[in-house]
Amino acid sequence: MFSTGHHRILSAITRLGPKSRTDLARLLGLSKGSISIFVRDLLEQGILKEQELIFSQGRPSVTLGLRSDAASFIGISLHTDPATIVLTDPHGEVLARRQIPRETDPERCFSLLAKAVQKVRRHAEPNIGLTTGIGVAQPGFVSRDRRICLASAALGWRNVDVAGELSELTGLPVFVENDTNALILGEQLFGASGECPNFSLVFVGDGIGSTHIIDSRLYRGHHGGAGELAHSPVAFDLQNALPCRCGNRGCLETLASLQSIKGAARSAGLPSEIPELIGLANTGDPDALRILHRAGSALGFGLAQLVQILDPSQVVVLMDAALKDSVFSNVLRQEMEAHVLKRPGTQSTLILRSASNDSFALGAASIAAQHFLFGIDWI
Numbered sequence: 001m002f003s004t005g006h007h008r009i010l011s012a013i014t015r016l017g018p019k020s021r022t023d024l025a026r027l028l029g030l031s032k033g034s035i036s037i038f039v040r041d042l043l044e045q046g047i048l049k050e051q052e053l054i055f056s057q058g059r060p061s062v063t064l065g066l067r068s069d070a071a072s073f074i075g076i077s078l079h080t081d082p083a084t085i086v087l088t089d090p091h092g093e094v095l096a097r098r099q100i101p102r103e104t105d106p107e108r109c110f111s112l113l114a115k116a117v118q119k120v121r122r123h124a125e126p127n128i129g130l131t132t133g134i135g136v137a138q139p140g141f142v143s144r145d146r147r148i149c150l151a152s153a154a155l156g157w158r159n160v161d162v163a164g165e166l167s168e169l170t171g172l173p174v175f176v177e178n179d180t181n182a183l184i185l186g187e188q189l190f191g192a193s194g195e196c197p198n199f200s201l202v203f204v205g206d207g208i209g210s211t212h213i214i215d216s217r218l219y220r221g222h223h224g225g226a227g228e229l230a231h232s233p234v235a236f237d238l239q240n241a242l243p244c245r246c247g248n249r250g251c252l253e254t255l256a257s258l259q260s261i262k263g264a265a266r267s268a269g270l271p272s273e274i275p276e277l278i279g280l281a282n283t284g285d286p287d288a289l290r291i292l293h294r295a296g297s298a299l300g301f302g303l304a305q306l307v308q309i310l311d312p313s314q315v316v317v318l319m320d321a322a323l324k325d326s327v328f329s330n331v332l333r334q335e336m337e338a339h340v341l342k343r344p345g346t347q348s349t350l351i352l353r354s355a356s357n358d359s360f361a362l363g364a365a366s367i368a369a370q371h372f373l374f375g376i377d378w379i
Helices: 005-015 019-028 030-044 106-123 162-170 180-189 256-266 273-280 288-310 327-339 359-374
Strands: 046-054 059-065 072-077 083-088 095-100 131-138 149-152 157-161 174-178 198-202 207-213 314-319 348-352
Touching: 005 019, 005 359, 019 030, 019 059, 019 348, 030 046, 072 106, 072 359, 083 106, 083 256, 083 359, 095 106, 095 198, 106 162, 131 162, 131 180, 131 359, 149 359, 162 174, 174 180, 174 359, 180 207, 180 359, 198 288, 207 288, 256 273, 273 288, 273 327, 288 314, 288 327, 314 327, 327 348
Parallel strands: 072 131, 131 174, 198 314, 314 348
Antiparallel strands: 046 059, 072 083, 083 095, 149 157, 198 207
16 A cells, blocks of 8 residues: 555654654655655545644755554453454554454354444444454464464464454455554553663563564564563472462462462462452562562562563553552562663663453554555564
């Protein structure tokens, strides 16, 4: 649909905010004549809009911004049951949302998802832009062409052509991504870290996911498994450490995930719900404090190793809202800072944020949005 020049302009405006034609020519190293041609095309197609005047030396210039109705995107999260389907605009605003049971039978799953996609499109505002694609965030391993689920223990799938099957049912291009990778792509496009060329994201849920943007691109590793922080050993006494679902012992996930925290609480005869456990810790309950302190310390130690290896500008940690302002997060921060080598200049910034119900679905929508805005080869 667009040439490389069009995509470069859309990329610059999406990542850096509204820009004038002069700004774009300087940023992209293109002539003002070329910029004018590309911008005219994007204005005529209803992708860009002219915004406010900027007054400086010489003639005033007009800034260009992305129209909210330039296009719309579907995001599907298969991260948990129920599955979540959202329709967003190019700025990540959710225009419609639906949840359905997450079926593990592929044929039934895709049939229900296709019907849900029709419903969210029908219930969205009538002035939304053309829906250009669907992103799917799924647990497990995905092929390099982002079409096939190679293996997903959560879904029980192996070599399932997710993109092909769902595209045939919906008539839209479909792009599939590992759920945690989808999270960081959503943070990059719709979140506050979009201008950071190097940052990491860690998700604390029933398991622990981690993923990385390096030089503004998702880093997958040679086999597509980069960022498996969850299965890094952090327990020093491995012989007596807890067994992990991966078959090893002492993995970070056995100490710092929500599932491990709840299990430790039940073993101690305490409530396993996180808000109640934190409430007990706030009253000084020694067992609750011990459990949260151990979990926060393990995660902080793991994050320190991540920072030592990758040196990201930011580490964003998404977690349960109750955990974010608790002894868990305080210990996490202290432990990470204690084990990171102090470098000259600024250090990696730790950002703790509450995960929302739509986080994975928004990440999925961002995959479709990036293909539209930046081109097929961007991700």
